[in-house]
Amino acid sequence: MASINAPVSIADVVAQAGNYTYNAHIPLANWLRTASTMQKEAQVYEAEGNDPQTYLLLYRHADLVLQKLQTHPDRNQPQNRKALNAATTTVYSDLKKLETIAPRIKKRHEEYQENRGNQRDALQTLEGRGMRSLPQELDGLSLHDRGSKRASYDSRPTLDAQENHSLATRLAQREVKRRDTARRSVRQHGLSEEEEQQRRTGGRWESWQDDLAHDDNRGDLMSQLQEVARLQQIGQSGQNGTGRSYAPQPSARYTYSYHYPTVPQKSTEGQLSRSSSQSRNSYTGPARPPKEQIYRTSGTPSIPPLLPPKPPAAPRDTAFECPRPPPIPGKYTEPHPCPPPIPNKIPDNRPPTPSTELDAFTFKPSAYLENGDPLRPVFLPSQLRQQFLNVASSNTRLNLETCGMLCGILKSNAMFITRLVVPEQTSTSDTCETLNEEEFFNYCDKEELLVIGWIHTHPTQTCFMSSRDLHTHVGYQVMMPESIAIVCAPTKEPSWGCFRLTDPPGKQAILNCSKPGIFHPHDVDNIYTEARKPGHVVELVNAPLEIVDMRPRKKL
Incomplete structure (x- = not known):
C-alpha cells in the first residue's frame, strides 16, 4: 500500500503496484472478482483524495487484466469471456485517470523533497551553531506546505485503530447512514436497480461486450499492453520523458453519438391566422397584434387615463419575525404583542460534532x-x-x-x-x-x-x-x-x-x-x-x- 505519511514518487507507487502474487491455478472467476474489488477500492480512495493509493490500485488493475488474465487457462470459457471483455474495456478509463493523477503525485513529491532539503540545510546550520535538537515540527518526515489553502491527503493525521474505538464507531455509523439515505433517495426518484447500476458504472457495457465478442481484440489489446509496458518504464525512470498521453485513444467502434431530444415549437394564434399563400420556410415569427383603438369625443380635451389602483399588500407572517422593542409609555401601545419564539421540543445538550472531524484523518x-x-x-x-x-x-x-x-x-x-x-x-x-x-x-x-x-x-x-x-x-x-x-x-x-x-x-x-x-x-x-x-x-x-x-x- 502506498505511504500515507509522506508524498511518494511515481516510481515508488509503480513498484508497489507490481508487488502482488498471481497464480494461474486460481480460477479466472476469482481473479475477475479481485479486479472488481480493486475498482471499488480505487473509487473510495479517489473520492477521499488519496492520489497515491488510487494510482496504485488502478495501475495494478490494468496490469492484472492486460498482462495476466489475457493468458489465463480459463479465458476461453463462455461464462468467463464476456466478463473478461468487460474488465478489459475498463482499462481505458483507468489509463485516463492515471494520466490525470500522475502530475499531482509528482508535484507533491517534488515539493516534499525540496522542503526536506531546506530543513536539512537548516539543521546543519543550527548544528554548526551548537544547537543539538530541533522542534518536532521541523522533522523532515512530517513536512508539508502549511501555506497551502487546501490540505493534501498526505497532511492528514494518522490515528491508531486500537486507541480510537469511539471515533471509529461514529465513522461507521455515519457512513452506513449516508449510504442508506443515498439509496432511498435513488428509489424515491423512480430509478430501477438496473438504471441505478447503469448510472453508477457510467458506461454502455452491452455494446462493448457485443463488439468485443465478434473480434479477437488483438489490435486494441496489443496497444494497451504496450501502454502498460510504457507506464512501467516511466515508473522506473520516475518521470514521463516523452510527454505523451498515458491513455490510448479508443477505436472508432467505441465512440458513440448521442442525439438529444428537441423541444417542438408551440403553435401560436399568429401562425394559424396567416394566409395559406405564405411559405412555411419564410416564417419569421407570429404577427404583431393591432394597437388598441382609443376613442375620443370631439371638442373634449385629452385627459390621461386614471392610474390603476395598487394591489392590496399581502399580509405578513410575523410568526418568525424578531419581537419589536417595547413601546414608549404614553405614546404608543401595541394591542396584540408579538408572541415569543417557540422553543425546541427536545433540547439537545450534547456538543455538536463537526462533520469535518470524521473526514480529517486516516x-x-x-x-x-x-x-x-x-x-x-x-x-x-x-x-x-x-x-x-x-x-x-x-x-x-x-x-x-x-x-x-x-x-x-x-x-x-x-x-x-x-x-x-x-x-x-x-x-x-x-x-x-x-x-x-x-x-x-x-x-x-x-x-x-x-x-x-x-x-x-x-x-x-x-x-x-x-x-x-x-x-x-x-x-x-x-x-x-x-x-x-x-x-x-x-x-x-x-x-x-x-x-x-x-x-x-x-x-x-x-x-x-x-x-x-x-x-x-x-x-x-x-x-x-x-x-x-x-x-x-x-x-x-x-x-x-x-x-x-x-x-x-x-x-x-
Missing part, C-alpha cells in the same frame, strides 16, 4: 505481514459472532456446518464489517459449500459492499483451520490481504478464533499445494496465525451490523 496500519507489507485495520462488530451462532443454531444442533460472508465498506484507510450475509449453501459435519454464488456477488455489487472475509462453524470440532479451510481462504486473501477467516467452535474452548494466512510462508504454500483429497497435511508449520491481539482486527462495540440470510425458506 487510520494507520495496525499490523504488518511477515514480508513487511502493511495491513489496514479491520473493524469487527463485537456482536457479530453471537448473532451468527443464533442464525446457525439449527444446523449446529444437527451437527452441520454453517458459513457466512463478512461484507463491509472501506473508509479512511480502514475496513468496516457492516453486514453478515448467509448465502445459499449445502453442509455436512465437516464441510460447507456455497451455492448460487452469482446471486451473492450481484448482491454485493448492488449494495456496494466489499467481501472482507468469511465465518463458519465447527459444530463438534475444535477451533482450528483445516486444510480445506486453508485452501478456501487463500482465494480471499489473494483478493484482499486483510481478509480474515473466523472459526466458531461453540462446544470447545477456545470457542472462536480469527485467522489469516502467513505471507510468507503460508499463502505461498497453499497456492503451490496440489495434494489430492479434501483433507491433507501440509509441510509448513507456520501456515496461519491469529489476526487479532496482536493483529489488524479490532473489535467495536455498538458498531452497525445487518444480517442478511439468503438461504431459501424451509416449508413448515
